[in-house]
Amino acid sequence: MPVSTTSSRAVYDALKASGVRLMSALPETWLVHLIRMAEEDPEMILVRLAKEEEGVGISAGAHLAGVKSAMLMQNHGFLASINGIVSCAQLYHIPLLMLISYRGEFGERDPWQTEGGGVTEDVLRALRIPFSFLDRADQVAPRIAKAQTLALSANKPVALLLCRDLMWEEA
Amino acid sequence: MKRLDALRSIYTHLEDRIVVTIMGAVAAELQSLGHRQNFFYLQHAMGLASSMGLGIALSKPDRQVIVFDGDGSILMNLGGLTTLARYRPRNLVHVVFDNESLLSVGGFPTATSTGSDLAGIAAAAGIPRTATVSTLDAFSRAFEEALGAGDLTTIVAKVEAVGPSAYVTDLSLLENRFQFSRSLRS
Numbered sequence: 335m336p337v338s339t340t341s342s343r344a345v346y347d348a349l350k351a352s353g354v355r356l357m358s359a360l361p362e363t364w365l366v367h368l369i370r371m372a373e374e375d376p377e378m379i380l381v382r383l384a385k386e387e388e389g390v391g392i393s394a395g396a397h398l399a400g401v402k403s404a405m406l407m408q409n410h411g412f413l414a415s416i417n418g419i420v421s422c423a424q425l426y427h428i429p430l431l432m433l434i435s436y437r438g439e440f441g442e443r444d445p446w447q448t449e450g451g452g453v454t455e456d457v458l459r460a461l462r463i464p465f466s467f468l469d470r471a472d473q474v475a476p477r478i479a480k481a482q483t484l485a486l487s488a489n490k491p492v493a494l495l496l497c498r499d500l501m502w503e504e505a
Numbered sequence: 506m507k508r509l510d511a512l513r514s515i516y517t518h519l520e521d522r523i524v525v526t527i528m529g530a531v532a533a534e535l536q537s538l539g540h541r542q543n544f545f546y547l548q549h550a551m552g553l554a555s556s557m558g559l560g561i562a563l564s565k566p567d568r569q570v571i572v573f574d575g576d577g578s579i580l581m582n583l584g585g586l587t588t589l590a591r592y593r594p595r596n597l598v599h600v601v602f603d604n605e606s607l608l609s610v611g612g613f614p615t616a617t618s619t620g621s622d623l624a625g626i627a628a629a630a631g632i633p634r635t636a637t638v639s640t641l642d643a644f645s646r647a648f649e650e651a652l653g654a655g656d657l658t659t660i661v662a663k664v665e666a667v668g669p670s671a672y673v674t675d676l677s678l679l680e681n682r683f684q685f686s687r688s689l690r691s
Contacts (some may be wrong), residue, residue, distance in 0.1 A: 356560070356564065381559070381560075382588070382591065383584075383588055384584030384585065385582075385585075387552070387553070388553070388582065388584065390556070391554070391555070392556050392559055392560035392563075393560060394560060395557040395560025395561035395562075395564065396560040396563070396564045397686075398557075398682070398685060398686040399560070399565045399686075399689045400564065401564040403560070417550065418550050421549035421551075422549065422550035422557075425548075425549055425550070426682045427679060
């Protein structure tokens with residue numbers, strides 16, 4: 335499976351460096367290494383979800399209790415979480431660091447990913463969620479650090495889109 | 506059993522514990538008994554109170570966390586019961602007030618009115634301790650046992666579909682949020 339271990343490691347290390355100690359995740363292909371790294375790290379609490387919206391509540395609880403967290407999910411999981419993001423995280427001004435694998439963009443071979451891919455950025459804009467892209471390895475650490483800084487200063491959800499060029503190593 | 510009486514019967518146990526409630530009648534009734542800084546009322550995002558309780562319980566393993574949920578809310582997040590069971594926070598007591606209806610929007614019946622058994626669903630999801638109670642004595646006994654048991658418990662309390670005349674209180678959502686967070690971090 336050509337999911338980049340190197341890029342996954344860079345993302346994981348940057349999340350740790352930004353203070354994240356709890357991750358909620360719903361497995362998807364691009365996230366397999368990240369989830370495994372969280373599972374093997376005794377300093378990280380990993381919560382595997384049944385549906386992504388639960389992660390909003392879990393992260394909100396962790397934040398109120400003083401623990402920094404991140405959510406790992408696919409863009410379709412983000413789409414499934416919208417009421418939680420609006421009616422919990424935004425309503426209550428809770429920082430939420432969301433790492434969203436951006437399926438369905440250029441290069442996508444799975445037909446079922448393409449519709450969600452086409453609406454992801456528009457939905458983020460409609461929700462006024464600040465977002466940026468992780469598509470090159472050298473951007474990973476500074477962008478994750480800056481995203482976390484903004485989430486905490488603004489007390490709001492922010493999103494980083496994990497892109498194909500970073501996460502997938504084409505044969 | 507009325508939910509307000511059930512809350513009153515255990516109120517003293519809540520004083521030093523972390524409490525998360527759902528929106529609507531539960532939030533208004535607990536506030537009517539006396540708001541405390543360690544109480545958080547999730548006034549929307551139906552279904553997520555139990556997930557929020559899980560996030561707090563995992564982050565604060567030395568504190569006991571109580572979630573007051575409802576049938577309408579937990580029915581929106583049944584998958585969350587499997588997540589709760591999977592991580593089994595031993596410091597979490599999950600109370601579901603089951604009035605078999607969506608009271609605050611006009612009393613429309615939920616699926617528990619036609620037989621869906623929330624304690625059975627919780628047990629089958631893997632929650633180690635579950636109970637259904639329908640009297641005040643049984644409720645307060647089950648709640649006190651859960652506090653002492655040191656394990657994840659879901660108590661389904663069958664209550665009448667009656668509530669307060671108003672749901673909005675003078676506690677603003679953000680005031681509650683920052684008070685609560687400060688009390689958890691102190």
